[in-house]
């Protein structure tokens with residue numbers, strides 16, 4: 070019987086399931102969007118039960134729609150939106166509050182307090198992260214402080230916490246496994262990336278009882294077997310990675326110095342930095358890329374909070390396009406943004422600026438500006454933000470990046486990809502299979518069960534599709550880039566004025 074790997078990709082806006090064969094070809098794909106809740110300005114929540122049901126649903130659909138059944142699945146790999154966190158009751162398995170999403174800013178004032186108390190340096194050294202509401206730790210504290218009875222129950226050992234990988238595996242194994250992997254753990258603000266273990270001092274600082282935490286595993290090993298209704302077939306779950314680390318692996322950036330950028334809701338650029346957790350001097354994050362066969366690989370990361378989401382905003386809020394693909398036609402109807410700059414800081418600014426208070430801003434409008442200029446400026450903002458991160462990465466690593474491997478939903482946009490190559494003055498390479506996040510999870514799972522023997526075998530599977538080479542309009546591009554820096558400076562000033 071033909072065997073396949075099932076990758077589950079639980080993203081910020083949708084749950085996806087993809088069945089891969091040995092050659093890395095996609096045999097089947099099912100996807101379901103789920104509800105985004107915005108209870109207050111700056112707050113973003115998901116219903117954990119909807120996350121579970123949509124993910125279990127698409128997994129079943131992906132298997133069934135190609136006439137396969139569970140016996141065809143050699144292993145399951147899980148990859149997920151990171152930092153988003155769920156707290157649930159150990160006995161009932163029911164969440165005590167919605168999942169607080171990575172984009173949620175409700176703890177930003179508390180984060181500012183932590184900074185004022187002088188914890189920045191220690192937290193960076195221990196976790197590789199900056200103090201920002203982005204990460205899970207302060208979100209968990211908020212739940213314990215604000216949900217009635219939660220703190221007492223947590224102290225009595227009745228509550229569990231988990232990032233989305235943990236929550237899904239808990240449900241797939243009917244509560245048998247409360248685990249996470251090193252990549253997801255490294256995004257919580259509670260995990261020490263030097264000792265590779267939960268950090269007691271940080272747990273104490275954020276007043277989170279240790280009993281709530283999952284056991285931390287490698288990224289590729291058999292963790293347990295499926296037990297819940299449809300999956301009582303005992304399928305091994307054998308790969309876990311946060312979605313950006315999974316994409317780094319799926320892009321086969323397995324050597325130090327290799328870089329990928331994923332263009333989804335946000336943009337996440339990661340560089341493989343080998344086996345040392347070097348601390349960034351340029352406001353990037355140091356994070357765990359994966360741990361395989363006992364060997365840990367680290368990455369530098371630049372996280373951009375709003376990328377493809379700015380296109381959703383043009384569609385859903387401004388309503389100047391009907392679907393995401395229309396943005397390319399609209400933006401290409403003008404040859405430049407004619408001095409319009411859009412800084413889509415809807416969720417503050419991430420790397421390398423780390424300004425939690427920044428808000429979205431459009432500069433340079435004139436009486437002649439149209440929806441096309443705004444659409445173009447929105448697309449360009451994705452490329453400029455990426456440039457800021459890439460420059461920081463080059464400064465940190467001392468490496469001049471020669472090639473950027475790209476993936477994610479927005480990379481279908483050729484105008485954006487060409488503009489990206491121009492702004493960076495670096496070749497931008499789009500692979501044949503852009504589902505690299507799911508592919509990375511499939512590779513991790515497949516390696517653990519011998520579906521693939523080694524990463525070298527997988528290396529053969531990765532193939533390029535399009536190379537976007539920088540054009541020769543250097544002077545004009547450099548002029549445009551100056552305008553972007555002015556816009557960023559002006560926004561920083563605006564933010565300071567607000568405080």
Ligand SMILES: Nc1ncnc2c1ncn2[C@@H]1O[C@H](COP(=O)(O)OP(=O)(O)O)[C@@H](O)[C@H]1O
Nearest residue numbers: 080082333334377378380393394477478479482
């Ligand atoms: N043609 C396009 N041009 C620019 N952005 C696009 C285009 N098509 C889709 N997108 C954006 O890509 C994002 C979806 O990509 P995806 O990788 O599925 O994201 P996620 O995993 O974050 O849910 C959306 O934010 C969407 O607006």
Ligand SMILES: O=P(O)(O)OC[C@H](O)CO
Nearest residue numbers: 080081150151333334335
């Ligand atoms: O769901 P995505 O693909 O937007 O990824 C979200 C990131 O993991 C957040 O850190």
